Amino acid sequence: MNWAAAVLNRVDRTTFFASFEESHAVQYFYEPFLEAFDPELRKQLGVWYTPAEIAQYQVARVDTVLREELKIADGLADKRVYVLDPCCGTGTYLIEVLRRIAAKLKDDLGDALFASEVKKAATERVFGFEILPAPFVVAHLQLGLLLQNLGVPLGNKKTDRVGVYLTNALNGWEPPKGPKQHLLFKEFEDERDAADHVKGQDRILVILGNPPYNGFAGVAVAEERELSDAYRTTKHAPAPQGQGLNDLYVRFFRMAERRIVEMNKPSQGVVCFISNYSWLDGLSFTGMRERFLDVFDSIWIDNLHGDRIVSEYAPDGRTSETVFAVGGKSPGIKVGTAISLLLKGSQGGPRLLYRDMDQARADERRAALLDNLGEYRPLRPVVEIGLPFKPRSIGKAYLSWPLLPDLFPVSFPGVKTSRDGVVVDIDRERLVDRMKQYFDPKVSHDQMRRVSPDAMTSTKRFRAEAVRTQLLERGYLPENVVRYCYRPFDVRWLYWEPETKLLDEKRSDYFAQVFEGNVWFTCTTRARKQDFYLPLLTSALADLNVIEANVQLFPLHRKAVGGALLEPAGRTPNITGGTADYLASVGACAEDVFYHTLAILHAPAYRAENGGALRQDWPRVPLPDSQNALVESAALGRQVAALLDTETPVPGVTIGGIRPELKPVAVVARVGGGSLNAAAGEFEISAGWGHSGQNGVTMPGKGKIVERQAAGAVTRDVYLNEVAYWQNVPPPVWEYTIGGYQVLKKWLSYREKRLLGRALSTKEVVGFTEAARRIAALLLLQPALDANYKAVAGAAREWTP
16 A cells, blocks of 8 residues: 555646546546456456547537427526436546537536536536446546546535446336345445435436446346346337347337326327437337337437458448547447437327448547437338338248248258267368277377367366266267268258267257258348358258358258158158248149249349348348249259259269360469479468458458459459469459358368368369359359349249238
């Protein structure tokens, strides 16, 4: 303590506090301090400094809405306007509210009178709740200094205090049913009672701030979960899917909604939060959006973008920073954010207004917010796709077409391994050898740990030594080494373990449906990276993340398991009764509608016209009005299927006489000409295409590409190493993606020699060429796929489930 005092005594206090007033030094201090002291705790508590421009903008918007919509002429300065920041942190929003009040009162009352009225506001009607002691203390310090600088300092009496309370904002809004709980210190009881008075007695008209994004162990989560229950059902929109409603910020929205809409008499007020923007269109939040449209009169959305999880980009191609970035350095917030202003009590009737703030740099976006408080466009959210609070493009007839599960009732999630380094391998022999050692009782646990660290590393759901001990009693199952569609155009080998958590989610019901003659296409209800994920087709067992998201796999056929065989040959088409009726009406078979669906989903025009809806739900599929149209569409779908399934040779593309337009694509070549020498290491991939990231995850690298002109167009040479390369890979072929994966680059990243442990075989080198030619052939099919889609959509059969 003496050392600390000696340090503080050397501070020039006058200079320090003068600087503090201008630069918000306390907030800047608090966050970097906690980052250095305990970064994990900082992340857990959601301690992120809110840039001043964000608070200024939200306060200005609230003030404008109070004046223009609720006809409160003095806005925040009106004595009837009670304000609450329920998660006030170090007081950023409260300071800004009081500054705006001060500016208005100074203009109205002059220098002699305004300051005392500001103090009255700070102590009687501008409130902050905070659950963490450190920012609570800082907030008191900031507000005290603000009043001191205005010439109306707080006195020494306990009652002379600003309205910031150490409390949990998410409970205590209803009177307790029993006697109040006694706390360890009377001061804590006094603090709770004062906060409860604000919660139960004052008519709060404005709730604003930056609610926390993550849960905290000190919060009574079980008691608060019911706050989000109001959003877990819908009246008209599709039911919520997923776990998003468990995010803590959702409870703050519900707390604010309940306080403004249900507890105020008459129902009136404003909610303005900056938060995770997932709720604007996420499948978990359909009930939340539907409710807001029901209970609020007006809603304004500022989409601030900045999602780093999906690598969001601005329209000019630059990386979109989080709006919280300061000086180009982004804090731990990786999700995109939005400012939402919800109004109850306006006279203009229900409306939803939206705008994108999509400048690349955070400082550019914050400046744009302050420069422009308006310029919104009205939105009419569509109930059938979950009422997204973002613009969505949908074709005129799209909503009349059947959803994918209306056609094909059965689908399965892919296999989740969680231990790829044990049960998955590019080389069958290496996998078999590793699994035989795993099941060999002569190999000790320590020896096995050296063979495969993943096999002997315990996790919360996997006790490595106990699992191996159990499986040693049963032994190795050689018939369970199966083909495994790991990533697009990347089929490997899997040891499918039917017991324990060696294989994390084995999907036994799905595994039983993988048989010769059956094929599957992939689909998701929502693409994590926003764009619709092209379906992949495979005849092999597939990974849960085969197209980057949590994938569902739709089979052509299904068979009875553990019961009587179905006809013919023990299998039945995977179609609904509605699909069967449709096929009977046009005289076609289940395979036709299966492959027709693949053709439609791969048409660029289909995805462009209906991209908004495709982000929200299963795709809808137009059905041809005649047998000929269905058969012709299915024929295109079969071509797509053959090109996607690397287990299927394709005449003219991978076997036989290669088509002239494909023959020049991705030809293997040697720098300076001549033959490649595998023995000299010239089949090794060492150009930096991949490296091992955290927890052994393979991360893509920059690699080596040389762009050049060929036949009047730009093409690329893709290098294995300094000697060998694939010549003439056209940019659209190189950039082709399925799901979240750039197909060819992803394939290369896994086969860097330091990761694969060997050079490529001749078959694998040729395999890259074949994959590039498959992709080129798919791209050449696109005009025919578009023409087919437009013809079908223009004369689609009316769907009757």
